[in-house]
Amino acid sequence: MIILGIDTSCDDTSAGIVLDGRRVISNVVHSQVELHHPYGGVVPELASREHLKNIMPVVSEALLKADIGMRDLDGIAVTVGPGLVGALLVGLYYAKALAYVHNLPMVAINHLEGHILSIFLEEEVPAFPFVALTVSGGHTSLYHVKGYGQYSLMGQTLDDAAGEAFDKVARILGIGYPGGPVIENLALEGRGNKINFPRAYMSHDSLDFSFSGLKTAVALYIKKWRGGQTETDGVKISDIAASFQESVVDVLVQKLIDAGRKTGVLAVMAAGGVACNKRLRARLEEAASSQDIRVYCPRPDYCTDNGAMIAAAGYNRLLTGEKADLSVDVRSKYPTQELSPID
Amino acid sequence: MKERSIIYNSTSDRETIDIGQGLGTVLSGGDVVALVGELGSGKTWFTKGVAKGLGVLTETVVTSPSFSLINEYDGRHTLFHMDAYRLEGISDFISAGLEEYFYKDGVAVMEWADRWPEILPEWRLKVEFTIIDERSRQITLSGYHPRAYEILKSICNT
Numbered sequence: 001m002i003i004l005g006i007d008t009s010c011d012d013t014s015a016g017i018v019l020d021g022r023r024v025i026s027n028v029v030h031s032q033v034e035l036h037h038p039y040g041g042v043v044p045e046l047a048s049r050e051h052l053k054n055i056m057p058v059v060s061e062a063l064l065k066a067d068i069g070m071r072d073l074d075g076i077a078v079t080v081g082p083g084l085v086g087a088l089l090v091g092l093y094y095a096k097a098l099a100y101v102h103n104l105p106m107v108a109i110n111h112l113e114g115h116i117l118s119i120f121l122e123e124e125v126p127a128f129p130f131v132a133l134t135v136s137g138g139h140t141s142l143y144h145v146k147g148y149g150q151y152s153l154m155g156q157t158l159d160d161a162a163g164e165a166f167d168k169v170a171r172i173l174g175i176g177y178p179g180g181p182v183i184e185n186l187a188l189e190g191r192g193n194k195i196n197f198p199r200a201y202m203s204h205d206s207l208d209f210s211f212s213g214l215k216t217a218v219a220l221y222i223k224k225w226r227g228g229q230t231e232t233d234g235v236k237i238s239d240i241a242a243s244f245q246e247s248v249v250d251v252l253v254q255k256l257i258d259a260g261r262k263t264g265v266l267a268v269m270a271a272g273g274v275a276c277n278k279r280l281r282a283r284l285e286e287a288a289s290s291q292d293i294r295v296y297c298p299r300p301d302y303c304t305d306n307g308a309m310i311a312a313a314g315y316n317r318l319l320t321g322e323k324a325d326l327s328v329d330v331r332s333k334y335p336t337q338e339l340s341p342i343d
Numbered sequence: 344m345k346e347r348s349i350i351y352n353s354t355s356d357r358e359t360i361d362i363g364q365g366l367g368t369v370l371s372g373g374d375v376v377a378l379v380g381e382l383g384s385g386k387t388w389f390t391k392g393v394a395k396g397l398g399v400l401t402e403t404v405v406t407s408p409s410f411s412l413i414n415e416y417d418g419r420h421t422l423f424h425m426d427a428y429r430l431e432g433i434s435d436f437i438s439a440g441l442e443e444y445f446y447k448d449g450v451a452v453m454e455w456a457d458r459w460p461e462i463l464p465e466w467r468l469k470v471e472f473t474i475i476d477e478r479s480r481q482i483t484l485s486g487y488h489p490r491a492y493e494i495l496k497s498i499c500n501t
Contacts (some may be wrong), residue, residue, distance in 0.1 A: 084411065138410045159387055160407045168382060168409070212407065216383025220477070332411070 001074045003318065004098075005311025006059065008091030009083030009111045010138065013054035015062040016308030017073075021315025024121050026065035027301065027308040030054045048086035055094045062307065070102050077314020080108040080324075081331030082138075088330035096326050107317045108324040109310050110334050115271040116145055117316075118302045118309035126267035126296050131259045135252060136272035137163030137178070140209045142259045148316045148342040153335070154259050155207025162248055163274045165211040169218050169244050173237060183241045184277055190242030192279075194235060195221065197247040207259050209251065218244050249280045253287050260293045269296040276300040316342050348485035349495055354478055359385045360392035362482055366470075367396015369497040372420045372448040374490070375464050377456030380472025385480050386454045389470065390424055393452055397422050408454070412439060421449035433459045466490040 002025070005016045016027040063069060078095035081088060092108075099106035115134045119125055129146045131154070140157040160168070163180060170179030175186060198217050200210040222240065224230050252270075260268040270284060281297050288295040302309055320342055353359045366376070376393065378386045391405045397418035399405070408414045408426040416422040423444045430436050436459065444451045445464050456463060466488040473481040484495060 156404065157406060158404055161410060164407060164410050172382065212383070212387060219382045220474075332415075 001315060001318065002068065002072055003075045003077055003311040003314050004059070004062065004073050005077045005109075005114075005307040005309065005314055006055075006091045006095050007079040007111065007114065007305055007307050007310045008051045008055065008087050009079045009081070010087060010305060011050075012305045013051050013058045013091075014305060014307040015059045016306055016311050017062050017066040017068065018121070018308050018311035018315065021312045021319075022120055024308045025068070026062045027306055028058050028062045028065065029301075029304070029306055030058050048084075048090060051087055051090035055090055059094070059098075070098070070104075073102070073104055075314065075318040076104050076106045077109050077310045077318070078106065079111045079114065079310050080328060081111065081334035083111055083330075083332065085330055085332050088332075092328070092330055096328075100326060105318055105323045106326075107314045107322055108328045109313045109317075110336060110339055111305075111310075112139070112141070112143075112334075112336050113149070113151070113313045113339060114309040116143060116151060116269075116336075117148070117313045118271050118298045118306075119269050119296050120312050121302050121308055122296070122298055124296070126269060126294065129263065130265050130267040130269060130296075131256065131263055133252065133256045133259075133268070133270045133275070134272045135162050135270060135274040137161055137167060137274075139272070140211070140252075140274075142207050142255060143336065144259070144263050144265075149339050150341045151336040151339065153337065154263075155209065155255065157209040157211060158202075159210050159212035160215060162209070162211055162252065163272075165215050165244075165248060166274070168215050169241075172219055172222050173240065175237075175241075178273075180274060180277060183245055184279065186238050187242035187245045187279065188238075190236065190238030190240070192242040192246035194239035195243040197221070197243055199247055199250050201251065201254065207255055207262075209255065211248065214244070214247055245277070245279055249277070249283050252280060253283045256284065257287050257291055257293065260288075261291065265293070267294045267296060269298075271298055271303055273304045275303045344487040344489075346485055346487045347492055347495055348483055349498065351482040351484075352475075353385070353480045353482055356385065356388045359388040359480060359482065360395065363389040363392020364396040365392075365498055365501065366468075366484065366494070367393035367450075369494055369501060370397060370420065370450045372450065373446075374450050374494065375445050375467040376450065376452045377460075377463050377467045377469045378452065378454045378472070379457040379469060380480075381474065384472035384474050385482070386472060389472070389482070390452050390454075393450070394418065394422050394424075397450060413441060413444065421447075423447065423449050423451045425451060425453040427453065427455040427458050430458075433462060436462065468494050
């Protein structure tokens with residue numbers, strides 16, 4: 001079964017073609033990072049206009065790279081939420097038109113299900129059940145994944161997403177956007193133990209996250225540091241970046257491993273843009289090996305938003321005969337609890 | 344019109360939520376709350392309280408709208424939690440369709456409202472956050488429109 005997956009939930013226009021929900025034949029992502037750079041974030045109106053411009057070339061390129069035509073497809077999977085409404089609409093209506101014209105079944109996909117199932121695009125995959133951390137600019141959530149379509153939310157951020165904290169700290173430091181890669185690069189030269197920023201573990205058994213206190217602490221520290229009021233001398237900007245990153249990574253690692261232990265699963269995974277962070281991946285490996293838990297992280301291309309993961313999620317649904325009506329609409333909020341399980 | 348105000352001192356996130364809740368209980372559809380204060384001064388905590396006061400279900404988690412620009416919550420009145428942090432200019436704000444929310448039948452709470460005060464309706468209530476130290480914040484509620492006076496008065500009476 002060959003499926004075209006389309007995602008326009010945020011700032012990237014992406015299309016992927018996947019065979020049997022596992023093998024990526026092509027995966028094309030048109031990023032708007034350059035466009036958004038001066039804004040230090042994503043501007044939705046710009047995002048919608050850019051998606052409109054990019055959607056047709058991106059889908060065509062995905063087909064071209066896969067060396068197939070529309071007639072070779074068995075179905076279309078498209079993200080309907082959660083995300084920016086104006087951005088989602090572009091992908092959904094293009095998918096609807098394609099499905100209608102080429103008489104193909106279409107399924108409506110939850111973006112987070114795409115991230116959770118992105119690991120199935122890799123050679124080595126975890127067996128159910130496992131625990132998944134989806135971590136990006138828009139969300140930081142832990143799920144107990146019992147099977148396809150069965151994701152129970154175990155914890156989530158109560159204020160800022162981890163990626164948002166990276167973006168905001170990068171903006172305070174004046175080092176650019178997106179914050180994740182610029183802080184990670186800067187941190188390579190810095191000392192992660194130089195400044196002891198707070199780690200919000202919440203109550204003892206909570207699996208929720210909070211990054212707003214850390215953001216505040218870093219902002220206050222930078223203010224003092226710039227005013228020459230910090231006690232430790234010789235603190236460099238790279239030390240601040242590394243210490244901040246260490247604080248985020250500590251919490252993400254501990255909560256994911258805790259969630260794994262609590263559920264008794266043998267495998268955990270991390271996906272989403274922040275899961276590209278090499279320090280996070282290394283620390284996860286380290287922590288899991290001492291707990292007899294295996295860690296799975298999709299390669300960075302499948303961690304950031306992409307169409308292939310949407311095709312992977314669509315495969316399981318199309319197999320069961322699930323089909324979205326052409327009247328289906330986008331959803332800015334779309335809790336995974338509302339998804340139907342797949343046997 | 345003369346500006347009137349109430350000044351609070353908060354010594355914790357908890358207290359900031361309580362102050363927000365006090366405001367939330369007296370708000371009505373069409374009200375606009377303009378939050379002003381630097382990163383980490385408690386704007387999102389305060390909004391959590393406003394949501395509580397508006398009767399948004401307690402299990403609903405009010406998170407930062409920086410990424411999504413606007414989050415909507417159902418309560419006694421719909422709460423529109425908006426954020427201008429990432430936007431560069433007033434035209435971005437308008438073209439993103441955010442200005443419309445000031446004129447809808449819900450309560451609009453906007454973070455970073457001092458960036459373009461000229462787009463805010465005159466009946467807005469301004470809430471200013473000043474960082475005193477690591478934990479303490481001064482929170483000033485003020486307005487110069489009859490509707491703002493009314494809100495300030497109802498807070499004092501509850």
